[in-house]
Amino acid sequence: MKAGVxxxxxxxxxxxxxxLVFMAVFFLWPLWAMVTAAFVDDAVSKVLPRTAASIVSWNGQGVPSEAAHKALVQDLRAATDEQALGEAVRRLNSAASGFRTLLGRTIPAVKAASDPAQVDLLAIDPRWKDTRFWMALKEAMPPYTDRNIxxxxxxxxxxxxSIVLEAADASAHRLIMLRTLLVAAMVTIACAVIGLPYAMLAASLTGWKRSVLLLAVVLPLWTSLLVRTAAWFILLQNEGLINRALQAIGLIDSxxxxxxxxxxxxxAMTHVLLPFMVLPIYSVILGIPRNLMSAAQSMGAGPVRAFWxxxxxxxxxxxxxxxxxxxxxxIGYYITPALLGGANDQMIxxxxxxxxxxxxxxxxxxALGLMLLGVTTVLYTIYGRFSTSPQVPGA
Amino acid sequence: MRPFIRFESVSKAFGSLTVVNALDLAIEKGEFVSLLGPSGSGKTTILMMLAGFERPTQGAIYLDGKRIDHLPPYRRQMGVVFQNYALFPHMSVAENVAFPLEMQRVPRAEITERVERALDMVKLKQLKDRRPSQLSGGQQQRIALTRALVFEPSVILMDEPLGALDKQLREHMQLEIRELHKRLGLTIVFVTHDQSEALTMSDRIAVFNAGRIEQIDVPQVIYDTPRTRFVAEFIGETNLIEAKVASVDNQVARLSLGAGLSARAHAGNGLSAGQTASFSLRPERIRLGASPEGSNALDMTITDCIYHGDHMRVQLTRDEFSLVARCERLAGNWTVGAPVVASFDPSDCTVLTQ
Structure with a gap:
C-alpha cells in the first residue's frame, strides 16, 4: 500500500x-544570479586573500603594518588570472580614484622583483602612504556588501x-523610480478610462458584434511588442498619420x-496594455446576473443611477x-519608452x-532589478488577495 | 368599475416568432391573478411587458386608466420579484430593502424606519446586516419580496418566485404570500408553471398556451369545468373521453362511449345529436362500488392498482375503453382482474371545445 503510493x-x-527543470534553469537560477550580483562583492578578496586576512586587524589609523604590505606583495605576485585581477582593479578604482594607476605601477614592479621579501611598496609609489587607498582596500574585503542596494x-x-543620502546631483535612481511609477499610473488610468466602458459595451452586446470588439482588443496581443511600438512610432511622428490627418481637417496648424x-x-503603452484591463473587467461583468439591472430599474432607478x-x-x-x-x-516597460520617449521619459x-x-x-x-521585483511582488500579493475575494455569488 | 390593469389586443413577436398573440386581459385592483402555462407559452413575456422590460409589438397596456406601454420600467412603480431573486450581492439585506426607497428619494430617517418595519413584517430583522450570499434560499426569497413591497407599489409582479425552493419551503412561502396579499390588499400578477401553486394561491387563473389565454376563471371553475382539452390536461389529471353524442335532451347529453357503454353528461351549448365530442372526467369523481350509485354506472374490470399513500390510483378497462379512478382506499377485497361498477354524476363529465 505505502510502496504503491x-x-x-x-x-x-x-x-x-x-x-521543474525549466523553472530552475530559466527562472530561479537567473533570479539567484541577480540577487547574488547585488550583494556579493568578492572581486577583491578573491584575488587578494592574504591581504584580506591581514588587513582585518588594521584599525584605519596610520599606515598598516609591515605584515599587510608583505601579504599584498605576495598576493600580487600570485595573481596570474588577468581577468580576475582586472575586475579587482576596477572595483578598487571605483572606491578610490587613482587606484588604477597606483596598481598599474605597483604590479609590474612587484612581479619583476627577484625577492618578494625585499619589495618596499612605498619605494615603488609614495601613494601607498595614503590611508585612503588602504581604507578602500579594507572596505572592499568583506565578501558581501549593501553598497549596491x-x-x-x-x-x-x-x-x-553610517548610511547617508547621496548628493542630489550624483544619482537619480529615486527620480527614475518615481517617474516609472508615475508613467505606470498614467497608463493604468488611461487603460481604465478606455477599458471600463469598452468592456461594458462588449459584455452588453451579443453575437458577432461582441466577437469583433473582443477580437479588436485581443488581436494586438498576438503581434510583437516591437512591431506595435514601431507602428506607433510611424503614427505619432510629426509627419505621421495622426498629425497629417489633423492638419488636413484644419484642426491644427503645426x-x-x-x-x-x-x-x-x-x-503607445496604453494601447499595448489595454487587453490586460479589458479582459478581467469583461469576465467580471459577464458574471453579473442580468436581472440585477432589471431589478434596479423596476425599483425606480433610471439607467444612470442603476449604473452607479x-x-x-x-x-x-x-x-x-x-x-x-x-x-x-x-513598471517593467523598456522598449516603448526607449523608442517613443525622450531623455526624461526613460524608465527603471x-x-x-x-x-x-x-x-x-x-x-x-x-540591486535595481531586485527593487523592481519587490514592487511587483507587493502588487502581485494585493492582486492575489483581490482576485480570490468572493465576488458575485451564484444565484 | 374599470379594470386596474388592462391588456388590449397586445401582441409580441421576436423576429418571426409570435410569443403573445392578440391578448386581452383585465385585472381588478386587489386581485391575485396567476398566469399559468408551460414554458414558451408567453406568460413571462406578458409579465415583462407589464414591468416594462419588453415593449409590445402591437396593442396597448393600461394601468389605472393610463396607458403605460411606452413608459420605461423605472417610471411604472411596480414591484418585481425575479426568478432568482436578483438581490444585489454587494449590498447588505437592509441596503437591498432600502434601495427602492432611495430611488424614490424618500428622506433618510424615513427610509431607516420603513426598512425596519418591512423586515419586521417578514421576521428577518436580525439578518439586516448580512449579505444575500449568507442567506438561505427561503430567506433570500423573503428579502426579495420585502424589497418589492417596501415602496408600496401599485402592483406586485412575480416571475416564478418559488421555483428554486424545495417542496416544503415552497408550500410555506405560498401560504405566506397569500397571507400578505390578503392583509395588504395587494394586486399581484404571478407567473408560474406549477398548477397546484396557481390553484392554491390565486383569485383567478389565466391558463396560457402558445401565446393565447385558453381559459381565465377562478381556480375551482378552471379545475372542475375546464373548457378546452389543453386546460383539462394541464391542470391536474383527467380522463379524456372521446364519445359520440346519441341524443341531447334538456341540457343532458346521452353519450355512447364504445364497448357497449353509455353515460349521461352535462351538455354545453351547441352540442347536438350525432356529433363526436371530447369530455373530461376527473379521476377522483369516479366512485367504485359493487353496485351502481347515481345516474351513470359503468361495469368495468380493474386492470391495475397503484398505491400512492394518501390515495389509490385504479386503472379500469372494458375492451378498448379505459378510465383512471382515484379513491382513498378500495372498499371490499377487489384485486386486479375483479369486476367493479364505476359511477359518476353527469355534471362531473365536462364537454371540451378543442
Missing part, C-alpha cells in the same frame, strides 16, 4: 520534472560607516508633439484586477539595461 508519487514527480535608492555609507515625450509613451449603484460597484473587482495587472506590467528598466550592458555594473543592475 510512493510509486504513484514518484511517477507524478517524473511527469512534472521537465517543468543603497545606491539603488540613492544612498551610501559615509567614511564612518504638428502636435506626440513623439519623444511622455505623451507618446503613454499613448449596481453595475459599477459589481464591476470594481474586475477594474481592480485589471489596474493591478496593467500597473505591474507597465532602461537604467537596469544601462548598468547591465553599458557599464557592466552587474551589482547595481541586480
Amino acid at each position: 510512493l510509486r504513484e508519487r514518484s511517477g507524478a514527480l517524473l511527469l512534472v520534472l521537465p517543468v 543603497l545606491a539603488a535608492v540613492d544612498m551610501k555609507r559615509d567614511a564612518s560607516g 504638428p502636435l508633439p506626440l513623439i519623444f515625450n511622455r505623451l507618446g509613451v503613454v499613448i 449603484r449596481v453595475l459599477l460597484p459589481l464591476s470594481l473587482p474586475g477594474l481592480l484586477s485589471g489596474s493591478l495587472l496593467v500597473f505591474m506590467v507597465a 528598466s532602461s537604467v537596469i539595461a544601462f548598468y547591465a550592458t553599458g557599464t557592466a555594473n552587474w551589482g547595481l543592475a541586480g
Whole structure:
C-alpha cells in the first residue's frame, strides 16, 4: 500500500520534472544570479586573500603594518588570472580614484622583483602612504556588501560607516523610480478610462458584434511588442498619420508633439496594455446576473443611477484586477519608452539595461532589478488577495 | 368599475416568432391573478411587458386608466420579484430593502424606519446586516419580496418566485404570500408553471398556451369545468373521453362511449345529436362500488392498482375503453382482474371545445 503510493508519487514527480527543470534553469537560477550580483562583492578578496586576512586587524589609523604590505606583495605576485585581477582593479578604482594607476605601477614592479621579501611598496609609489587607498582596500574585503542596494535608492555609507543620502546631483535612481511609477499610473488610468466602458459595451452586446470588439482588443496581443511600438512610432511622428490627418481637417496648424515625450509613451503603452484591463473587467461583468439591472430599474432607478449603484460597484473587482495587472506590467516597460520617449521619459528598466550592458555594473543592475521585483511582488500579493475575494455569488 | 390593469389586443413577436398573440386581459385592483402555462407559452413575456422590460409589438397596456406601454420600467412603480431573486450581492439585506426607497428619494430617517418595519413584517430583522450570499434560499426569497413591497407599489409582479425552493419551503412561502396579499390588499400578477401553486394561491387563473389565454376563471371553475382539452390536461389529471353524442335532451347529453357503454353528461351549448365530442372526467369523481350509485354506472374490470399513500390510483378497462379512478382506499377485497361498477354524476363529465 505505502510502496504503491510512493510509486504513484514518484511517477507524478517524473511527469512534472521537465517543468521543474525549466523553472530552475530559466527562472530561479537567473533570479539567484541577480540577487547574488547585488550583494556579493568578492572581486577583491578573491584575488587578494592574504591581504584580506591581514588587513582585518588594521584599525584605519596610520599606515598598516609591515605584515599587510608583505601579504599584498605576495598576493600580487600570485595573481596570474588577468581577468580576475582586472575586475579587482576596477572595483578598487571605483572606491578610490587613482587606484588604477597606483596598481598599474605597483604590479609590474612587484612581479619583476627577484625577492618578494625585499619589495618596499612605498619605494615603488609614495601613494601607498595614503590611508585612503588602504581604507578602500579594507572596505572592499568583506565578501558581501549593501553598497549596491543603497545606491539603488540613492544612498551610501559615509567614511564612518553610517548610511547617508547621496548628493542630489550624483544619482537619480529615486527620480527614475518615481517617474516609472508615475508613467505606470498614467497608463493604468488611461487603460481604465478606455477599458471600463469598452468592456461594458462588449459584455452588453451579443453575437458577432461582441466577437469583433473582443477580437479588436485581443488581436494586438498576438503581434510583437516591437512591431506595435514601431507602428506607433510611424503614427505619432510629426509627419505621421495622426498629425497629417489633423492638419488636413484644419484642426491644427503645426504638428502636435506626440513623439519623444511622455505623451507618446503613454499613448503607445496604453494601447499595448489595454487587453490586460479589458479582459478581467469583461469576465467580471459577464458574471453579473442580468436581472440585477432589471431589478434596479423596476425599483425606480433610471439607467444612470442603476449604473452607479449596481453595475459599477459589481464591476470594481474586475477594474481592480485589471489596474493591478496593467500597473505591474507597465513598471517593467523598456522598449516603448526607449523608442517613443525622450531623455526624461526613460524608465527603471532602461537604467537596469544601462548598468547591465553599458557599464557592466552587474551589482547595481541586480540591486535595481531586485527593487523592481519587490514592487511587483507587493502588487502581485494585493492582486492575489483581490482576485480570490468572493465576488458575485451564484444565484 | 374599470379594470386596474388592462391588456388590449397586445401582441409580441421576436423576429418571426409570435410569443403573445392578440391578448386581452383585465385585472381588478386587489386581485391575485396567476398566469399559468408551460414554458414558451408567453406568460413571462406578458409579465415583462407589464414591468416594462419588453415593449409590445402591437396593442396597448393600461394601468389605472393610463396607458403605460411606452413608459420605461423605472417610471411604472411596480414591484418585481425575479426568478432568482436578483438581490444585489454587494449590498447588505437592509441596503437591498432600502434601495427602492432611495430611488424614490424618500428622506433618510424615513427610509431607516420603513426598512425596519418591512423586515419586521417578514421576521428577518436580525439578518439586516448580512449579505444575500449568507442567506438561505427561503430567506433570500423573503428579502426579495420585502424589497418589492417596501415602496408600496401599485402592483406586485412575480416571475416564478418559488421555483428554486424545495417542496416544503415552497408550500410555506405560498401560504405566506397569500397571507400578505390578503392583509395588504395587494394586486399581484404571478407567473408560474406549477398548477397546484396557481390553484392554491390565486383569485383567478389565466391558463396560457402558445401565446393565447385558453381559459381565465377562478381556480375551482378552471379545475372542475375546464373548457378546452389543453386546460383539462394541464391542470391536474383527467380522463379524456372521446364519445359520440346519441341524443341531447334538456341540457343532458346521452353519450355512447364504445364497448357497449353509455353515460349521461352535462351538455354545453351547441352540442347536438350525432356529433363526436371530447369530455373530461376527473379521476377522483369516479366512485367504485359493487353496485351502481347515481345516474351513470359503468361495469368495468380493474386492470391495475397503484398505491400512492394518501390515495389509490385504479386503472379500469372494458375492451378498448379505459378510465383512471382515484379513491382513498378500495372498499371490499377487489384485486386486479375483479369486476367493479364505476359511477359518476353527469355534471362531473365536462364537454371540451378543442
